[in-house]
Amino acid sequence: MQQLVEISDLITAVDPHTGHRLPVQRAEVLRQLRESGDKRAARIVAGLPMDQDGVLDPYTVDRLLISVHTELQRLSEELRIGERMLHVLGPLFAAIRATAGQAGPYRLVDVGCGLGYLVRWLATTNALGPDVELVGVDLDATLVGEADRLAHAEGLDCRFVHGNAFDLPEAATVYVSTGVLHHFRGPALAEFFQAQAASPAHAFCHFDIAATRLAPVGAWVFHRARMRNPLGRHDGVVSALRAHSDETLLRAAAVPGIHALLYEPRGAVNPFCTTLRPIIGVRPQFEAPLRRALGRDARRIVGPEHLAEAAR
Ligand SMILES: C[S@@+](CC[C@H](N)C(=O)[O-])C[C@H]1O[C@@H](n2cnc3c(N)ncnc32)[C@H](O)[C@@H]1O
Numbered sequence: 001m002q003q004l005v006e007i008s009d010l011i012t013a014v015d016p017h018t019g020h021r022l023p024v025q026r027a028e029v030l031r032q033l034r035e036s037g038d039k040r041a042a043r044i045v046a047g048l049p050m051d052q053d054g055v056l057d058p059y060t061v062d063r064l065l066i067s068v069h070t071e072l073q074r075l076s077e078e079l080r081i082g083e084r085m086l087h088v089l090g091p092l093f094a095a096i097r098a099t100a101g102q103a104g105p106y107r108l109v110d111v112g113c114g115l116g117y118l119v120r121w122l123a124t125t126n127a128l129g130p131d132v133e134l135v136g137v138d139l140d141a142t143l144v145g146e147a148d149r150l151a152h153a154e155g156l157d158c159r160f161v162h163g164n165a166f167d168l169p170e171a172a173t174v175y176v177s178t179g180v181l182h183h184f185r186g187p188a189l190a191e192f193f194q195a196q197a198a199s200p201a202h203a204f205c206h207f208d209i210a211a212t213r214l215a216p217v218g219a220w221v222f223h224r225a226r227m228r229n230p231l232g233r234h235d236g237v238v239s240a241l242r243a244h245s246d247e248t249l250l251r252a253a254a255v256p257g258i259h260a261l262l263y264e265p266r267g268a269v270n271p272f273c274t275t276l277r278p279i280i281g282v283r284p285q286f287e288a289p290l291r292r293a294l295g296r297d298a299r300r301i302v303g304p305e306h307l308a309e310a311a312r
Helices: 026-035 039-046 058-078 081-099 117-125 141-153 187-197 215-226 230-241 246-253 284-300 304-311
Strands: 106-111 132-138 159-162 174-178 203-209 259-263 276-282
Touching: 026 039, 039 230, 058 081, 058 117, 058 141, 058 215, 058 230, 081 106, 081 117, 081 174, 081 203, 081 276, 081 284, 106 117, 117 132, 117 141, 132 141, 141 159, 187 246, 187 276, 215 230, 246 259, 246 276, 259 284, 276 284
Parallel strands: 106 132, 106 174, 132 159, 174 203
Antiparallel strands: 203 276, 259 276
């Protein structure tokens, strides 16, 4: 079967231990894309400049990724990612404040923050309150640098750190992410959740594309209409095709010490309206307070034991 890959995952590489950037051979990226049967992606990468040793020009790659992430920020604004995250995070922090037995400050860490749109939106709106410190982490040092530059330009109270989701550089009260989960395949998905469960964090809340049958078509229309960059358009559609199913997410997130809950599972909502929805993980003592803080919206969350019921 065809293993679709996102171009952005292939054109940069980082040593997982040191975090240092590694050279990427264009021919190697082309080989992988052709092997996956993705001729369009291979054509896009074949147009990228390389040096005399066949290494992709890092400056061009960085400019390209910043430009694609800038377009991605426009999508996030349109999809009201900040408001949607807040819809869950507001009640989650209320539950933590009421239950944790420990006063703030608390810390929210956005893993795979890219240009830091979510963290900067939360800082601009001060929506979570002054007792929540806002931090973004990303594997890509250039994106982290750009996120930091934007936050300074906007005079925001938040910070950005270069680091790996599997070796978390920042402790958090709550870990969040947007559009990141589908990048982790096979055992890496559960390892992503395990890294957070092994930390002192009280909860996580990760938004990603809902794997509905309409998601790839929706992603095509949306990225065609809103993105100019061929790489962004390509990766946008591939990410919808790679979206994890509700079952895969619930299984992977059910790591020791965490109760996994899915917000708006596939069977329970109109597929025309669902774009991104979160998988939430809470320490058991926070589940009942979270449900109380969510009020009527608590009906929208299901655990693994009720997933089949919700789909009926
Ligand atoms: C599709 S982008 C989403 C960016 C941002 N969250 C947004 O919604 O605009 C995925 C991001 O995850 C980052 N990423 C991928 N693997 C990572 C890892 N192991 N640790 C930290 N960040 C990672 C990438 O560098 C990229 O910025």
